Amino acid sequence: MRRIVNALGAVLISLSASTALATGDAEQGRYKAHTCLGCHGAPGYSNAYPTYHVPKLGGQHAEYIVAALNAYAAGQRKHPTMHANAVTLSEQDIADIAAYFAGMERP
Amino acid sequence: MMRTSSLTTVVGINFRLRFIAGIVLGFALATTAAAGGDPVAGREKSKVCAACHGEDGNSPNPAYPRLAGQYANYLERALLDYQSGERQNAIMAGLAAPLSKADIEDLSAYFAGQNGDLFAVDLD
Numbered sequence: 339m340r341r342i343v344n345a346l347g348a349v350l351i352s353l354s355a356s357t358a359l360a361t362g363d364a365e366q367g368r369y370k371a372h373t374c375l376g377c378h379g380a381p382g383y384s385n386a387y388p389t390y391h392v393p394k395l396g397g398q399h400a401e402y403i404v405a406a407l408n409a410y411a412a413g414q415r416k417h418p419t420m421h422a423n424a425v426t427l428s429e430q431d432i433a434d435i436a437a438y439f440a441g442m443e444r445p
Numbered sequence: 446m447m448r449t450s451s452l453t454t455v456v457g458i459n460f461r462l463r464f465i466a467g468i469v470l471g472f473a474l475a476t477t478a479a480a481g482g483d484p485v486a487g488r489e490k491s492k493v494c495a496a497c498h499g500e501d502g503n504s505p506n507p508a509y510p511r512l513a514g515q516y517a518n519y520l521e522r523a524l525l526d527y528q529s530g531e532r533q534n535a536i537m538a539g540l541a542a543p544l545s546k547a548d549i550e551d552l553s554a555y556f557a558g559q560n561g562d563l564f565a566v567d568l569d
Binding site: 398 | 504507508509510511514515516518519521522526531532533534561562563564565566567568
């Protein structure tokens with residue numbers, strides 16, 4: 339019996355995890371991305387020390403943006419500003435922001 | 446007296462012009478060096494990348510970022526960070542490890558020069 343309960347629990351957890359990853363709301367993301375646009379909404383804007391352009395995000399794959407934000411939060415990608423921003427985001431926030439950038443129309 | 450001072454002025458301007466020309470030339474060379482990647486060589490070196498990122502950097506698989514049209518110096522930074530471990534990714538660490546500085550610049554120049562769905566968001 340306990341084994342069945344454990345198995346059911348594992349199935350439920352994996353279901354909820356995949357659901358959270360799958361559904362991003364671009365409309366919500368538009369509001370949640372307000373901070374991002376300070377740097378990612380200015381074409382040609384540069385990171386300092388080292389100097390390179392802040393990456394283009396319009397039309398990028400949502401799944402990749404989710405992975406990038408999770409990596410910044412976890413410290414697998416080291417960038418102080420991105421880490422500070424990413425750790426404040428929930429899984430839903432990340433999915434919404436990713437959906438927003440991925441679904442943007444090219445101007 | 447008048448003639449001497451005007452001659453001094455002419456020499457002064459000439460010197461200043463040369464000085465300015467030198468600075469302009471210096472900047473031009475520096476800019477060329479920064480964007481020094483060879484996209485034709487980069488295309489040749491990009492065969493391995495194509496497996497995941499697509500032949501022209503328009504990744505068909507959403508797990509892998511689109512590279513086509515991305516800023517060259519951002520792509521260079523990404524590859525350098527994979528090499529140093531600043532950016533941790535099991536697949537990219539292995540692929541970036543053997544690249545020379547010239548390889549990184551060439552690959553970045555190639556993908557940056559491709560057209561695709563990626564664009565810079567412009568709020569204005």
